[in-house]
Amino acid sequence: MGERPIGELAAIIIEQERTALRSALKHAFSEADQPRPGSALLQDRTLIRAQAKGRRRNLEGLAAGLIQEVVEILASTDQFALALKEIYTAKDMLPLPASSMARSIHESVLAISRLYDPALTSETRLARMAGVQLRNVQGSLVALEAFPREYQQEKERVAGAIVGIRKYMEEAGYVIHDRKDDPFVATGISWGLVKETLRDNATATSLLYTPSIHYNWVLGSGAAHSKPWYIRGLSGPWETLVVGTLAPLLDISDLLIDIILGYVGLPVDSYHRSTHLRRCTLFHRTNPEIGFGSYEHYRQQASSLHDPAVKR
Template sequence: MEFPDIDLLAQRVLRQESVALTAAMVDAVNAFKEPSTDSPRQRDKEWVAGRAHEELLEGAFNIGAEAVATLLMSADDHRQAVAELLESDRMIPLPAMTCARAVHEAVVKICWLTEPGISSEERLARAAAHFLGMIQGGIPVLAQLPKGVLESQEHIKRVAQARQGGFELFEKIGVDVTANKNTGQALNVRYGSAVANVVPKITDLSAKYTPQMHFIWAMNSGAAHSNPWLINGMSGPWSTVVTSILAPLLDMSDALVDSLMGYVGLSTEELHRRTHQRRISLMRAIGNGGELVDHTTYRRRDT
């Protein structure tokens, strides 16, 4: 049976999830500064304490935290865009799927930076790699701009200088940077035995951090790239289309909460429970006849 208010439900689900995540992220920021005992964040602080260049090392971890904050903003912007697109009477799913893909990418990058189970050395390497990627990422684009546009050559020089400054800063704390000999672009960084690519492969991150919804990365990538196999193959009632876009976003929330809250040592149980309530609402809206299991059982599926 077609649910008459699927668009209203979609708006409510997205709004409630955004409010819950925003509050949780505020708690996470506070916990990053004052982490709980035995949390991975606390272990990072203890690892830094007393080492040479202690302040610079802690600064590198703070760089990672700032990157997470920026990615969270991006994810929320794209989540709001999904809500706006689904609210439209025109029923335009492809842009909504493209925005959902952007949320997916931001989430798995956050998971990569905050993964609770990795060593402090690995986290430091990942933070440094992400930072260098942020600095140098625009250089290839600037190089393609027509002469005179935004003084692109001057911009390239300034960015290259900033990149070199990053190399030198990281060298002081023992981070080795491997760069392309022709372009000067950083390729990966190494700290001890830990190595991190400056441009991690998002497909691999999706498979690692969102394994149950990894197929959605391919589906939404099809929308982003206007692939005919997706465009020509889309069918079904609008309620099913909406749910197929929204339900995976709730799995992204689960992955985000597990990684970020796990890193700073905060409980995830209530966040997961409420997210799953929203998931059940969506399933009921499209008349899902299957068994609506609790969140713990849902997370154990296919394992």
């Protein structure tokens, strides 16, 4: 019996990875009520519970809001993965949508990494927690500006929400930094001595968390914006492009496991070994002569190409 078509193999790998991630995330969320000793989650809870009652209540509300945002990001990521399955198994070869979907998944996991990286201090996480929620509310108003005048009532509602969340955050102990020419638009937020900008720099975040596959971010950007350099550079068999877009997403899956399970203090090795087996199966289709060995060996090889000592 011959080999499976590459699109079918890719779809199977995506489905296996989705199943594994659902199991891991379900396990992580079950740890929320009783944080493990030494975990970043427990450190965050300890800092929040040490605050005065009013501040503590608002900080707990913001923490709950952040979890809701992450759940929404994960749901979006799953949609992109399902779309990628359809692209890989489609009758036509669709390299631009494939790279675009890969970039979208990459970006979603980067957003989560920046918030729940277990290496962050609790103070930094609290600052980012509020910053991302304030930026999202402000972004809603910016988006509504593009709509016709009949949406004015909705604009007024969002403007009121911005006033409300700013007051809520200030009562939680945050200092909001406004744009000089528009005091209604925040550019940064501080918690204690930690100041965070509201500007989203996904490219820098990719270089920080995914230096060995940053090319996936660059290529996906070229595809999403139909850049001539990307279109003119397309060549080679469909198998190569499928492997080239899916393989980095297995590294992204490893990162998501490290971030979420690392935050709650759960072990990650079994998930990495399973993902690595799928990685080896995928690479065997285009590079059967390459042996990746264990996950640890693969990761060591990837890290050796970049400086791992990057400040977060």
